[in-house]
Amino acid sequence: MKNSLIAISLLFVSAGATLKAQEEIDPRTKVTFGVKGGANYSNVWDEKGQDFKADPKVGFAGGVFLGVPIGKFLGIQPEVLVSQKGFQGSGTLVGFPYSFSRTTTYLDIPIQLQVKPAKFLTIVFGPQYSYLMHQKDVYTFGMNSTAQEQEFNNDNIRKNVLGFVAGGDVNISHIVISGRMGWDFQTNNGNGTSQAPRYKNKWIQLTVGFKI
Numbered sequence: 001m002k003n004s005l006i007a008i009s010l011l012f013v014s015a016g017a018t019l020k021a022q023e024e025i026d027p028r029t030k031v032t033f034g035v036k037g038g039a040n041y042s043n044v045w046d047e048k049g050q051d052f053k054a055d056p057k058v059g060f061a062g063g064v065f066l067g068v069p070i071g072k073f074l075g076i077q078p079e080v081l082v083s084q085k086g087f088q089g090s091g092t093l094v095g096f097p098y099s100f101s102r103t104t105t106y107l108d109i110p111i112q113l114q115v116k117p118a119k120f121l122t123i124v125f126g127p128q129y130s131y132l133m134h135q136k137d138v139y140t141f142g143m144n145s146t147a148q149e150q151e152f153n154n155d156n157i158r159k160n161v162l163g164f165v166a167g168g169d170v171n172i173s174h175i176v177i178s179g180r181m182g183w184d185f186q187t188n189n190g191n192g193t194s195q196a197p198r199y200k201n202k203w204i205q206l207t208v209g210f211k212i
Helices: 002-024
Strands: 032-045 057-070 074-093 096-118 121-141 144-150 160-172 175-184 200-211
Touching (some): 057 096, 057 200, 096 160
Parallel strands (some): 032 074
Antiparallel strands (some): 032 200, 057 074, 074 096, 121 144, 175 200
């Protein structure tokens, strides 16, 4: 009987120590840093007053992220990403096919609030600042094709854009599978007088990351 009581006591002590250790190593309470890469599926919206229709296009997205916990269930997750957005379109003009593609490369800096209901799941949302680094337009008409790259000497092009992102991360050990949706709040031109199409970017982003 005495031996049984000792064994039961040791079992409870062991179980308590295990639970305490699990609480101490809960990954939601640790600062994390990682790298991620994947793709954007982007298009435009709010082409108010513009006579064009855009189709989505695929571009690169990747960079680094940092997770700073505020307790177990909340945190802050800033990221720095190189993100390609844009749109494309096609049709016929005087019997000849034409196509147009615009690729805009941004430095995206989202500052996201983390909500961590479980160890494997993190919900994120928050504002995003984007800086336009490069823009490339490709026009194709019949058998002719031209490409134009801009260095933004035109002050009317908006290079600093504010937006919003929301999504989630699935955490599998050191691997992070992320999905985001994002929208710009500001149009691509500054005062609306540019002859270029007026629009705001929207995108879906899928990436795979690795926590270091």
